[in-house]
Amino acid sequence: MTRPVYVHDLDALATQVRAIRAALPRKVELLYAVKANPDPGVLRTLAPVVDGFEAASRGELRRLAELLPGRAPAAYAGPGKTDADLAAALAADVRRIHVESPAELRRLGALAAASGRSAQVLLRVNLPVDAPGASLVMGGGPSPFGMDPADAIECARRPPAGIDVRGIHAHLASGLDASLAGTVAAAVVRWAVTEVGADEVDVGGGMAVDYADPEARFDWFGYGRALADVLDTYPDVRLRIEPGRSVTAYCGAYLTEVVDVKRSYGEWFVVVAGGTHHLRTPAAKGHAQPFSVHRRHDVDGPRTDGGPVTVVGQLCTPKDVLSRSATAGPIGVGDVLAFGMAGAYAWNISHRDFLLHEPPLFRNGDPQEVAAEWAARPRGS
Structure with a gap:
């Protein structure tokens, strides 16, 4: 088998989301941003733990209705909503x-x-934000996202007929560590209460996920303490968050097989089945996707010398780069590579129709066990 496969570890996901819920004050509502990974198994696993789901398209609304009938989505978001979108919500x-x-x-x-x-x-609302170290800042400047503060204040004070303004939403930055996320949340709530008398505030997501260090994790307990301080200051506010990537990224992997190894002008290239048309994350974010190597010992074929390698896919573009590594060790034809941290913004953001390659397969389980079983089978079986 050379066809790539996504493996979702739903047991690990359940453990992850329960730990997040336990780290947060009970008064904080935990929503999941479906855009991060709308896989049915993922949504069903999260459903008993999260307080609701945030959808950003009619397709996501349909997915939730199919999987969780009778459970209304908690939120509907996103720019450019058509009348059909609003009517569907x-x-x-x-x-x-x-x-x-x-x-x-x-x-x-x-x-x-x-x-x-x-x-x-x-x-x-598009509020000014001081977020040093954030990977992406969307607040405080010209943006398609949200209203200027003055417009939000006017809309809250004089809403049109048919509208009940319940509060404020602000997603101002991504790649925030716990301390900075807590500071941003406090600033959003302070503004919402002071300027519009908000009873509800959704401070969004944006919790940091470090692809360069898979062992580093967002400090949910530290963030929970920061949100508890916010609630102590504003005890009447209904506070909610809506993480996505930081919930599911660690619970998915993309597994594929090496089909060719070659040296070009002194540099090693490992060519795998599939590529960034399956796993768009490294191309979209400009990083090297972390991976582990499961070696196949019964295959004769070229193998790297253990030095630096560039891992590429099957697309007819030099941008089809999944990863680079100087520490992976020797990699040969037939080896199975398991790309970790592929549980969010992975298959669902990929340009899957480019060259019309077959889509990956999908299964649930422990990715490392699946990869080891694959590498233990005779090649082609």
Whole structure:
């Protein structure tokens, strides 16, 4: 078998999400951002633990309705919502619709009033943010995301008919460590309460995931303590967060087989089945995806000398690079590579139709065990 396979470790995922829930104050609502990984098994595993799901498209609304009938999505978010999107959110009885602009708010109000409903809304606000060390900052400057603070204040004070403004949503940065995430959350809540008298505040996600150091993990207990301090200051606020990547990234792996090894101008290249059309994460974020090597001992063929290697896929572009490593050791044809931290923004963001290669397979289990079993089989079986 050379066809790549995604392996989701649902037992590890259940342990991870329970640990996150235990680290947070009970008053903090934990939502999961479906965009990170909408795999059915992932969503079913998270469902008993999280307080709800945040969807960002009609497709995600349909996925949730199919898998979890009778459970209304907790939030519907994202820029560029069409009238059809807003109508679908109303029909799905989404608990909170995150509104990105005054014009969107007016359209939603008209749709809600025409259907005899009152849309329950959080206003997404683009606040200035001081986030040194963040991998991505989306607040405090020109952006398609959210409203300027003055517009949000005006919308909260004078909402159109059909709208019930319940509070504020702000996702201002990503790649935040626990201390910085806590500081940003406190600033968002302070602004929301002071400027609009918000009863509810959703401070988004953005918790750091370090692909260069798979053993480093976000300090959920430290973040929980920071949120507890926020709630001590604002005890009447209903506070929620909506992580995605930091929940599922560690619980998925992409497994594939080496099909060729060659040296070019003194550098080793390992060519695997599949590539970034299956696992887009390293190309999208510009990092080397961490991987482990499961060696196959009954195959004759070229093998690297154990020095630095570049791992590439089957696409007709030099940008199809999955990883680079100076410490992987010898890698030969037939070996199985297990790319870790592939449980979020992986297959679901990949340009899967490029060259029309076959899609990967999907299964559940322990990725390292699956990779070892694969490498132990005769090649081609």
